Amino acid sequence: xxxxxxxxxxxxxxxxxxxxxxxxxxxxxxxxxxxxxxxxxxxxxxxxxxxxxxxxxxxxxxxxxxxxxxxxxxxxxxxxxxxxxxxxxxxxxxxxxxxxxxxxxxxxxxxxxxxxxxxxxxxxxxxxxxxxxxxxxxxxxxxxxxxxxxxxxxxxxxxxxxxxxxxxxxxxxxxxxxxxxxxxxxxxxxxxxxxxxxxxxxxxxxxxxxxxxxxxxxxxxxxxxxxxxxxxxxxxxxxxxxxxxxxxxxxxxxxxxxxxxxxxxxxxxxxxxxxxxxxxxxxxxxxxxxxxxxxxxxxxxxxxxxxxxxxxxxxxxxxxxxxxxxxxxxxxxxxxxxxxxxxxxxxxxxxxxxxxxxxxxxxxxxxxxxxxxxxxxxxxxxxxxxx
Amino acid sequence: xxxxxxxxxxxxxxxxxxxxxxxxxxxxxxxxxxxxxxxxxxxxxxxxxxxxxxxxxxxxxxxxxxxxxxxxxxxxxxxxxxxxxxxxxxxxxxxxxxxxxxxxxxxxxxxxxxxxxxxxxxxxxxxxxxxxxxxxxxxxxxxxxxxxxxxxxxxxxxxxxxxxxxxxxxxxxxxxxxxxxxxxxxxxxxxxxxxxxxxxxxxxxxxxxxxxxxxxxxxxxxxxxxxxxxxxxxxxxxxxxxxxxxxxxxxxxxxxxxxxxxxxxxxxxxxxxxxxxxxxxxxxxxxxxxxxxxxxxxxxxxxxxxxxxxxxxxxxxxxxxxxxxxxxxxxxxxxxxxxxxxxxxxxxxxxxxxxxxxxxxxxxxxxxxxxxxxxxxxxxxxxxx
Numbered sequence: 001x002x003x004x005x006x007x008x009x010x011x012x013x014x015x016x017x018x019x020x021x022x023x024x025x026x027x028x029x030x031x032x033x034x035x036x037x038x039x040x041x042x043x044x045x046x047x048x049x050x051x052x053x054x055x056x057x058x059x060x061x062x063x064x065x066x067x068x069x070x071x072x073x074x075x076x077x078x079x080x081x082x083x084x085x086x087x088x089x090x091x092x093x094x095x096x097x098x099x100x101x102x103x104x105x106x107x108x109x110x111x112x113x114x115x116x117x118x119x120x121x122x123x124x125x126x127x128x129x130x131x132x133x134x135x136x137x138x139x140x141x142x143x144x145x146x147x148x149x150x151x152x153x154x155x156x157x158x159x160x161x162x163x164x165x166x167x168x169x170x171x172x173x174x175x176x177x178x179x180x181x182x183x184x185x186x187x188x189x190x191x192x193x194x195x196x197x198x199x200x201x202x203x204x205x206x207x208x209x210x211x212x213x214x215x216x217x218x219x220x221x222x223x224x225x226x227x228x229x230x231x232x233x234x235x236x237x238x239x240x241x242x243x244x245x246x247x248x249x250x251x252x253x254x255x256x257x258x259x260x261x262x263x264x265x266x267x268x269x270x271x272x273x274x275x276x277x278x279x280x281x282x283x284x285x286x287x288x289x290x291x292x293x294x295x296x297x298x299x300x301x302x303x304x305x306x307x308x309x310x311x312x313x314x315x316x317x318x319x320x321x322x323x324x325x326x327x328x329x330x331x332x333x334x335x336x337x338x339x340x341x342x343x344x345x346x347x348x349x350x351x352x353x354x355x356x357x358x359x360x361x362x363x364x365x366x367x368x369x370x371x372x373x374x375x376x377x378x379x380x381x382x383x384x385x386x387x
Numbered sequence: 388x389x390x391x392x393x394x395x396x397x398x399x400x401x402x403x404x405x406x407x408x409x410x411x412x413x414x415x416x417x418x419x420x421x422x423x424x425x426x427x428x429x430x431x432x433x434x435x436x437x438x439x440x441x442x443x444x445x446x447x448x449x450x451x452x453x454x455x456x457x458x459x460x461x462x463x464x465x466x467x468x469x470x471x472x473x474x475x476x477x478x479x480x481x482x483x484x485x486x487x488x489x490x491x492x493x494x495x496x497x498x499x500x501x502x503x504x505x506x507x508x509x510x511x512x513x514x515x516x517x518x519x520x521x522x523x524x525x526x527x528x529x530x531x532x533x534x535x536x537x538x539x540x541x542x543x544x545x546x547x548x549x550x551x552x553x554x555x556x557x558x559x560x561x562x563x564x565x566x567x568x569x570x571x572x573x574x575x576x577x578x579x580x581x582x583x584x585x586x587x588x589x590x591x592x593x594x595x596x597x598x599x600x601x602x603x604x605x606x607x608x609x610x611x612x613x614x615x616x617x618x619x620x621x622x623x624x625x626x627x628x629x630x631x632x633x634x635x636x637x638x639x640x641x642x643x644x645x646x647x648x649x650x651x652x653x654x655x656x657x658x659x660x661x662x663x664x665x666x667x668x669x670x671x672x673x674x675x676x677x678x679x680x681x682x683x684x685x686x687x688x689x690x691x692x693x694x695x696x697x698x699x700x701x702x703x704x705x706x707x708x709x710x711x712x713x714x715x716x717x718x719x720x721x722x723x724x725x726x727x728x729x730x731x732x733x734x735x736x737x738x739x740x741x742x743x744x745x746x747x748x749x750x751x752x753x754x755x756x757x758x759x760x761x762x763x764x765x766x767x768x769x770x771x772x
Contacts, residue, residue, distance in 0.1 A: 021661040028654045032647060062480045063548040067451065070549070102449040110639065112632075115449055168448045170618060201452060205585065249487070261647055264418045265654060271411035272658040275404055279665045332639070 002300050003291065008308040011280070012315070019312060022276040026316025026360050027323055029265040034324040034356045036258030038346040043251050043334065046344035049183035051241030052130065053217050054086075056224045058210040058237045064246070066100040066209045067117075067340075071235075073097070076210055078233055084223040086213045088124070094213035096125030099198040101208075102340050103168045103190075105157045107333075114333070115340040116153060116160075118168070118190045120197025120207075128213055131184055137162050137177030142193030145200075148177035150187035152343035156333060160190070169200025185244065188333070188343045211240065254334065266363055269316075273367030277309050281375040288375050289383030302376035309368020310361050317360025321353045390686065394693040401666065408662040409702045412747075415655045416706025416740055417713065419648060423736045424714045426644050428729040434627040435565075435728065437507045442595040442607050443629040447620040450632075453589035454619055465609050467602035468595055472500040475575050475591040479545040479554065491531055493545060495575030498524070504596045507565055514539070514560030522577050524559035528568025532561045543571070552581050566728055567719060595623075630727055652743065655699075660751035663695045667755035674759050675767030684760035691759060695752030696745055703744025707737050 012019045058079060063069035076097045086094045099120040104113040123142060126132060140146035149160050154175075165172045173192065181187045198204050212227075214220035220239055227237035281288070288301060296304075328348040333341040398405050433439075444462065446452040453475075462471045475495040482489045498519045502508060510526065518524045527537060537543065537558050545554040556573050579587060595610075597603050607623040614621045624632075674687055682690075715731035 018661060018665065021657050021664075025654050025657040025661070028650045028657075032650050035646075060548060062484070062546050064484050068478050068548045070551070102451045104447075104449045115451075201448075202585075202589075206583075252487075261418060264414055265651065268411045268414040268418075268658065269654060271407050271414070272661065275407045275411070275658075275662060275665075278403060278407070 001296065003296055003304040005307065005311075008304060008311055011284075011308060012312060015280070018276055018279070019315070022273055022312060023316035023319055025269045025272050026313050026363055027319035029262065029269045029363070030317050030320025030356045030360050031323040032265060033258065033262035033359055034320060034348065034352060035327060035346070036254065036262065037352045037355065038324060038327055038348045039332070039334075040251050040255055040258070041347040041349060041352060042332075042344045043342070044248055045347055046183055046185055046342070047244045047247050048241070049131075050185040050244040051239065052128075052213075053239060053241050054213050054220055055128065055240040056212050056214060056220055056227065056237050057240045057243045058212065058227055058235050059208075061234055061236045063236065066098075067102070069209050071097065071207045071209055072205055073207070075233060075235065076207075078230075079210055079212065079227065079235070082212075082223075082226065082230070084214060084219055084226060086215045088127070092124065094124065094128055096122050096128055096211045097194060097207055098122075098125060098209050098211065099194060099201065099203055099207040101197070101201050101203075103166070105166070106159055107156050107341070108158065114157075115335070116157070116190060117188065117340040118147075118192065118197060120192050120194040120201075122194050125194075125211060126191070128211060129181070129186065131182045132186060133180055135178045135180040137175075140176055140192055142196065144193070145171060145173045145196060146176045147173045147190050147192045148179050149175055149190045150343075151178055151180050152187040152331065152333070153190060154178045155331070156341075156343060166190075169197070171200075185247075185342055188341060212237075251334075262359075266359070270363045270367040273309060273313060273364055274371060276312070277305065277368050277371035278374070280308070281305065281371045284375075285378065285383045285386040288378055289380050289386075292378075292380045292383070298376040302372045305372035305375045306365070306368045309372065310364040313360045313364020313367070314357060316364075317357040320356055320360065321348075324348055324356075390690050390693065394690055394697060397690065397694050398697055401669075404662060404666065405698060408658065408698055409705065411658045412655055412699055412702025412744065413705035413709065415651050415658070416703045416744055417709035418706075419651050419655075419743065420707045420710025420736055420740045421713045421717070422644050422648050422651075423739055424710065424729055424731075424733055425717070425726075426641075427733060427736055428727045429631060430641070431735075432727060432730075434625065435507070437505070438626050439600045440597050440603065441504065441626040442597065442603060442610075442623050443626055444593040444595060444610055444621050444623040445591070445629075447622045450592070453591055454593070454621060456588050456590045458614065458619075458621070459593060461613060462593055462595065462610055465606055465613065467598050467606045467609075469598050470500055470503050470596040472497045472504050472594045473575060473590040473592075474594050475578075476549075477545070477547070477554070477573075477578070478549050479547050481543070481545050491534075492570040494570065494572050495578055496572050497576075498526075498572075498574050501526075501572060504594055508562045509564075510560050510562035514562075517559040518574075521557060521559050522574055523554075523556055525556040525571055525573040526560035526562055527558060527572070528570045529561055529563050530568045531570060532558075534569060537561075545571075547578075550578055550582065550586075552578070554578065594626075627727060652747065655702075655744070656747050656751050659695065659699050659747055660754075662698070663691070663752035664755045666694070667691060667752075667759050671759065671762060671767050671770040674762060675764050675770070678764045678767065688756050688760040691756035692749055692752055695748040695756070697748075699744045699748030699751075700741055703741045706744070707740040710736075710740070 059069035080093050080095045088094060101118050102115045103118050105116050107114045135151055140148050153160050160166055160175055162175055162178055164175050198207055214223040224237040224239060227235055325348055327346045329345050331343055331345045333343040335341060446454045456473060459471050459473060462468060477493040477495055479493055502515055518526045539558055541558045543556045597606050610623045611621055711731045714729050718729045
């Protein structure tokens with residue numbers, strides 16, 4: 001017969017200081033793990049929201065990112081008229097030649113400067129990004145030194161707010177608008193006119209990449225394949241969605257550090273839980289004897305103490321979730337494979353919290369097994385005689 | 388002093404609990420030790436004597452934008468500059484870029500000047516000469532040679548991405564470096580001659596060797612002032628600061644390290660406080676007996692605090708020792724090339740670990756110890772756990 005769970009609950013409540021301290025120790029471990037997971041979750045969701053399945057990004061063969069890619073104007077002329085590219089209402093191909101570079105700006109977090117992506121593009125490039133809309137100000141005039149910044153940039157870089165001037169290339173650029181790209185990575189970019197930006201960066205002939213739109217989602221892979229097979233172009237095309245998904249490798253170091261830290265802390269706090277449970281077993285020796293006299297089996301004692309440890313840890317897990325919850329929605333930035341900062345928000349989602357809770361219970365189980373076995377193995381008579 | 392044997396005896400009365408606590412504190416302190424070692428190496432350590440003499444000049448806009456090669460002559464004239472070398476990050480693809488194992492640093496440099504500037508690199512004289520004489524030659528770090536099993540005379544092919552064409556290099560030398568050396572250097576002139584006219588005149592950075600550490604700051608300022616009104620402005624910083632800017636690209640590293648350290652310290656505090664509270668609660672009666680024997684409240688306080696201190700310092704020391712293995716692991720990992728050199732056995736970090744552990748021990752045991760020292764004898768003797 002099993003010992004009622006209420007018995008364990010009451011025991012935890014009676015020793016509330018010890019319970020709370022052990023649970024808090026576990027809570028902190030869980031919180032660290034959850035914070036990492038929320039960070040990774042936020043990064044992934046930003047990157048996966050960034051690509052449009054209709055669109056194909058074209059880079060130089062061998063280039064993994066836009067930053068290290070090269071694209072000449074001549075190649076773009078050849079690409080533009082390939083079959084399968086969608087057209088605008090007045091018959092122009094939906095193809096945008098773009099130049100991507102990096103400038104250094106002082107941010108809220110790093111006054112010494114962070115790297116930020118600057119993208120020079122044709123007006124069609126803005127039209128093609130369907131999720132993009134203007135939050136304030138107006139779009140840049142391609143002929144002038146004017147920029148539109150993503151909303152994360154406007155928030156994180158005081159020098160890049162509406163009306164401010166940014167110096168790079170051959171002079172001052174005015175920020176004339178702030179754009180909202182929904183969830184996507186474009187919130188961390190600065191847009192300007194293609195010819196102006198490339199001219200200032202001395203890259204008038206050799207630009208970075210091209211974005212083309214397929215007629216419909218089904219023909220996008222076919223368009224990518226036909227660009228890949230074109231010997232004359234010698235280019236590498238992939239779906240924009242896929243391109244951004246590959247960028248999640250940027251999160252690898254953080255993932256690795258996160259797991260490393262969480263595992264070490266987990267070892268520490270499972271030993272702490274073990275300590276607490278051993279103390280509980282020692283203090284309740286007579287109680288265990290009494291339970292045995294009443295007829296509860298060794299197995300049910302073992303299970304009861306094991307359960308108590310898991311409950312204790314679950315409490316810690318819940319506390320950990322509560323600790324991390326305020327992080328939800330907080331924006332942060334990390335360096336990405338594009339060599340520049342990508343801003344995104346922490347995402348504390350139910351699956352992440354569930355994972356944290358499970359993690360805590362595994363800790364509790366690891367810490368509770370040996371003390372529970374000790375409790376179950378106690379001789380009835382000696383247990384009753386202990387003080 | 389004469390209470391020390393008693394304190395040690397007390398620590399050992401519940402061996403299992405003490406061991407568990409020491410391990411628990413030790414493991415957490417080990418993590419703290421690693422984080423502190425990284426932080427120390429990144430933000431607080433002095434540059435090595437070789438590094439202290441070197442500056443890096445880059446384009447003010449960002450590292451990815453090049454600067455004109457002809458700046459070299461003007462930098463060379465700045466008083467205090469001993470040697471200037473253009474250097475270019477090549478990127479490129481070795482075999483297949485999708486496998487991160489194939490990634491290592493590749494730089495185009497000037498073979499004649501390279502070993503004059505990087506004085507800490509050790510290479511046999513004949514290999515150095517062979518590198519200078521072979522335009523398509525390359526010298527690689529010992530770690531890179533070991534990783535891919537490269538030998539002198541081997542061919543290495545790198546496909547360009549930022550730059551057109553393919554590099555067909557022959558290994559002419561293998562050098563030893565005090566740091567992780569998964570790196571390849573080749574003659575920049577080899578790529579440069581194949582570039583279109585418009586791109587020939589630019590280079591990534593200039594690596595500068597100064598005459599003495601005293602002039603370094605002045606040289607940096609003179610160079611940036613020199614190009615202040617030029618179309619392309621420069622940013623000159625110490626090699627140490629330059630290396631650090633790579634780490635800062637990962638994000639707000641300082642804050643990241645701080646918040647983890649905070650969480651770890653708080654956890655240790657809780658673990659230790661819990662143990663001490665349990666251990667004091669268990670021996671209230673014993674405290675009563677000690678008091679009857681004539682121990683004062685102060686003695687009791689001292690004995691209990693001492694016990695907590697002994698346990699947590701033991702944990703701190705074990706934690707630090709464990710952390711030295713992990714830090715030397717980080718130094719040997721591929722990330723070590725982009726990090727400042729981390730000392731595996733850093734006395735400052737050792738002291739910090741033990742101090743933090745000690746402070747945590749005292750802090751955590753103060754409340755139970757204070758309570759025990761103030762319990763009246765009769766009440767203590769009457770207590771039944």
